[in-house]
Amino acid sequence: MSNVLEINDLVVSYRTARGHLTAVDGISLHLAPGETLGLVGESGCGKSSLGKAIVQLVEPSAGSIRVEGHDLSTRSRAERRALRPKIQMVFQDPMGALxxxxxxxxxxxxxxxxxxxxxxxxxRARVATLMEQVGLRPEFIDRLPHEFSGGQRQRLGIARALALNPSVIVCDEPVSALDVSLQAQVLNLLRRVQQAQKVSYLFISHDLSVVEHIADRVAIMYLGKIVEVAPRSALWRTPAHPYTRALIEALPRTDPARHRIADKQVIGGDLPSPYNPPAGCRLHTRCPLAFARCAVEEPKLATIGDGHSVACHLHDAAVAKAA
Incomplete structure (x- = not known):
């Protein structure tokens, strides 16, 4: 079955008072019908810029975005507007988005x-259906946003995203502003909607534990680059990139012994400035496993298993040694 969303070599750049910033640097991803792809990384890695480019809130500097086979980069403004119902967004801050x-x-x-x-x-009939679909009572239809709770406001945001029957919804940190119990309610709602409508989600989050509960596949992003993509179970069972391993190790667990990854490696230090990312592998300034090649040569995303890809010279070295 054809992908509903295909992103190829996408670049998103900004000119700011501090200089030129490339927030998304040559990313390629795809999303199948009815699939949830989790996109995870630290704040400042470019996740939201990628999401905004997909829904046409920012203009890509290079690359292509295809929605149901339609290349947005080759379409006129009118044609892109006609395609806009196909892809919608649920924002992080529901109050600010309403x-x-x-x-x-x-x-x-x-x-x-x-x-x-x-x-x-x-x-009016469609509005009533949307309210019911996201669990909002009909009498709430005349309420203003400030009269809703945080969880209810996010339900309203989800209902608005669903209004035009999209193929893809970009969920940009949709539960990060909610407490744990409300997070679970909203995640369960998103699952129910997906099962009913076969909509696909690009689920953006800095919290790998949230993504663990909703994603079919997970892409790990670091300083504008994708460093690993894998099916959810494979990512947790055999994470291949040191950054992914560190993110999993950082998760709170009720029984750490059961979830510990052998030879635990800690990623220290702060995220480098996206205005001046390191040469070579962008993680090498923080990676305890880095060696000379990492500082001068950028690793390419390469397949290491069924649906599992990683951009890391450690994997290249291991393959060469085995051969």
Whole structure:
């Protein structure tokens, strides 16, 4: 089955007061129908810039984004607008993403009006269905965003993302502003919606433990680069990149002995400046396993198993030694 989303060699750059910043540096990813791809990395690694480029909130500097086979980079402004319902976004801060002056019903009805649903009765029926779908009571339709709890506001944000029946939803840290119990409720809601509508998610998070509960595959991002992609179970069972291993080791566990990875390695120090990333492997300044080659040659993402790829010279060295 064809992928609903394909990203090839994508670059997102900004000119800021501090200089030129390449937030996303040559990333390629794909998303199958009904799949959830988790995208994980530290703050500042470029995750949100990637998500915003996909939903056309920022313009890529290079590369291509295909939605259901349509290459956005070759389409006119009008054609891209027509494709916008195919891919929607759930934002990290639901309060900041909702117009504080609009009632819930208006928030949900607006995208329907903008994209051609002229029948007012049909719009009201669709709004009622969306409210029910995300677990909001019908009488909440006249409430303003500040009258909802944090979890309810995020449900409203999810309902708005669903309004136009998208193929892909970019979830940008959708539960990071919620407490643990509300996180579980929202994650369960996203699963139910996915099962009912076969929508695909790019689920962006800095928290690998959240992604563990929802993703089918996981991509690990570091300073604008993808360093590992694997099916969820393979990533936890046999993480191949030192950065991935460190992220898993950092997770709190009720029984650390059961989850400990042999030969634990700790990634120390702070994330280097994205304005001046290190040469070679971008992790080498923090990696306890780095050797001379890491400082001068950038590792390429290479397949090491079924659906499992890693960008690390340690793997190259191990393959050469075995041969």
């Amino acid at each position: 117009d504080p002056r609009q009632q819930a019903g208006t928030i949900l009805e607006t995208p329907l009006k903008l994209h051609g649903l002229r029948d007012a009765a049909a719009r």
